[in-house]
Amino acid sequence: MVVPNDPNQNYLLAALLDAEFNRLSPYLELIPMPLGDVLYESGGKLQYVYFPTTSIVSLHYLLENGGSSEIAGVGNEGLVGISLFMGGDSTPSRAVVQTGGYGYRLKSQILMEEFNRAGPVLRLLLRYTQALITQMSQTAVCNRHHSVEQQLCRWLLLTLDRVPTNELTITQELIANMLGVRREGVTEAAGKLQTYGYIRYRRGHITVVDRGGLEESVCECYDVVKKEFARLLCDVRQRQGEPSALNTAVSLPQVRKLGVLVSRVGL
Template identity: 60%
Template sequence: MLKTPLKDQNHLFHSIPTSEWERLLPHIEAVEMPLGMVMSEPGMKLSHAYFPSTAIVSVLHALENGTSAEVAAIGNEGLIGISIFMGGGTSSSSCIVKSAGLGYRIKSHILLEEFNYSTPLMHLFLRFTQALITQITQTAVCNRHHLLEQQLCRLLLVNLDRLPSNQLLMTQELIARLLGVRREGVTEAALKIQSAGFIKYARGQVTILDRIGLEKRSCECYKVVKTEYQRLLPERMAI
């Protein structure tokens, strides 16, 4: 059984009422979430719901030609597995760990039972789902209408919000895949941001030097999503 302080490792965990938390606690299992771990694929029925702590998971949509793009990122503010309680059973997206770390998991049938039994838990998870939908839709608009440099700033900020430090481990190949663009475009955009003094990029490691400058260079999409998360999940929400 996990100790109660671990409740603070995930924002949804922290917001679960005491009685519901005590019922779920015996069923929570700590897990490692290594880089590249495939947590779900299109049409896959999940055996567990995952609650990241220090890991970050990328929600990707792929096309028939093999290309893909990230539509959302999930870290310690949320969970992977909304299809468990939304009624569809499966999802059309893939979830892959893009920043290795730790997390927790609960068997799907246990989570669904508690979701159906507890109104406060249901409302909490539905608010997270609404915030996630906002992130997905805003990302779609951003990828269509904003400059690659702005998209890169947004991507870096979204990941930075979900990590305890100002350093991100992200290769240009990974960034290009997440944004659904060519690597050459990422190189050009990263050089512009680095020349402005906002980041330092070397050997797959991005160090954020000027967060305020990065936010100003980003488009409005970052702020829109962050504001919605804070509105729907205000307690202890850092993003």
């Protein structure tokens, strides 16, 4: 059983072997990450990287007219601040806490020292970055080609994968901002999902009552992202000798369509 506020609640930290984890763990700082907290602004210098455990961070791209939309979300499967080791000290996106909770932060210098050893940490972080780029790319495709209802299903499922509950504290306006659509579109889509019996919605709260229904309604983008994370991060919890947590939650309807055994796919 995972102990509350344990670094191993973050799958990347859990994937480290003993030698690497022991070098980094003295410098990991547990911090509260309240809803709405801005970890960094667009163009800001990255002093820390963040490993969420019970929180979720939304990466936003800001437009000159003040508009924005989410380009990716980061929860306990990853880290916030990949620009640091991809060749830059700043990033064009804004990182804001979407779901309040906790996480660990690490000084950028410490991570770069480990990254520059060109060992297991480098390889793990580059594989995570590839998975994150897949999420960004698929988000762009989804926002262009799929309905608001399908986008909402995708967003809800990805959020559920990162939290231990089926209740989400979030407003329709915030969801609309993240999807880059009008609030009225989210209201209509949420109303349909509630009529189908998939969710219950009251002001500021969404409760998912039928995850299977969401999985039946979501577009293929959700499964693409999950599979890529599972493929690239198949060694999570390797240090503890436990099965990969990223391989335990599978979209069953899509698995049946592909005719693949549940135990061999999914995130």
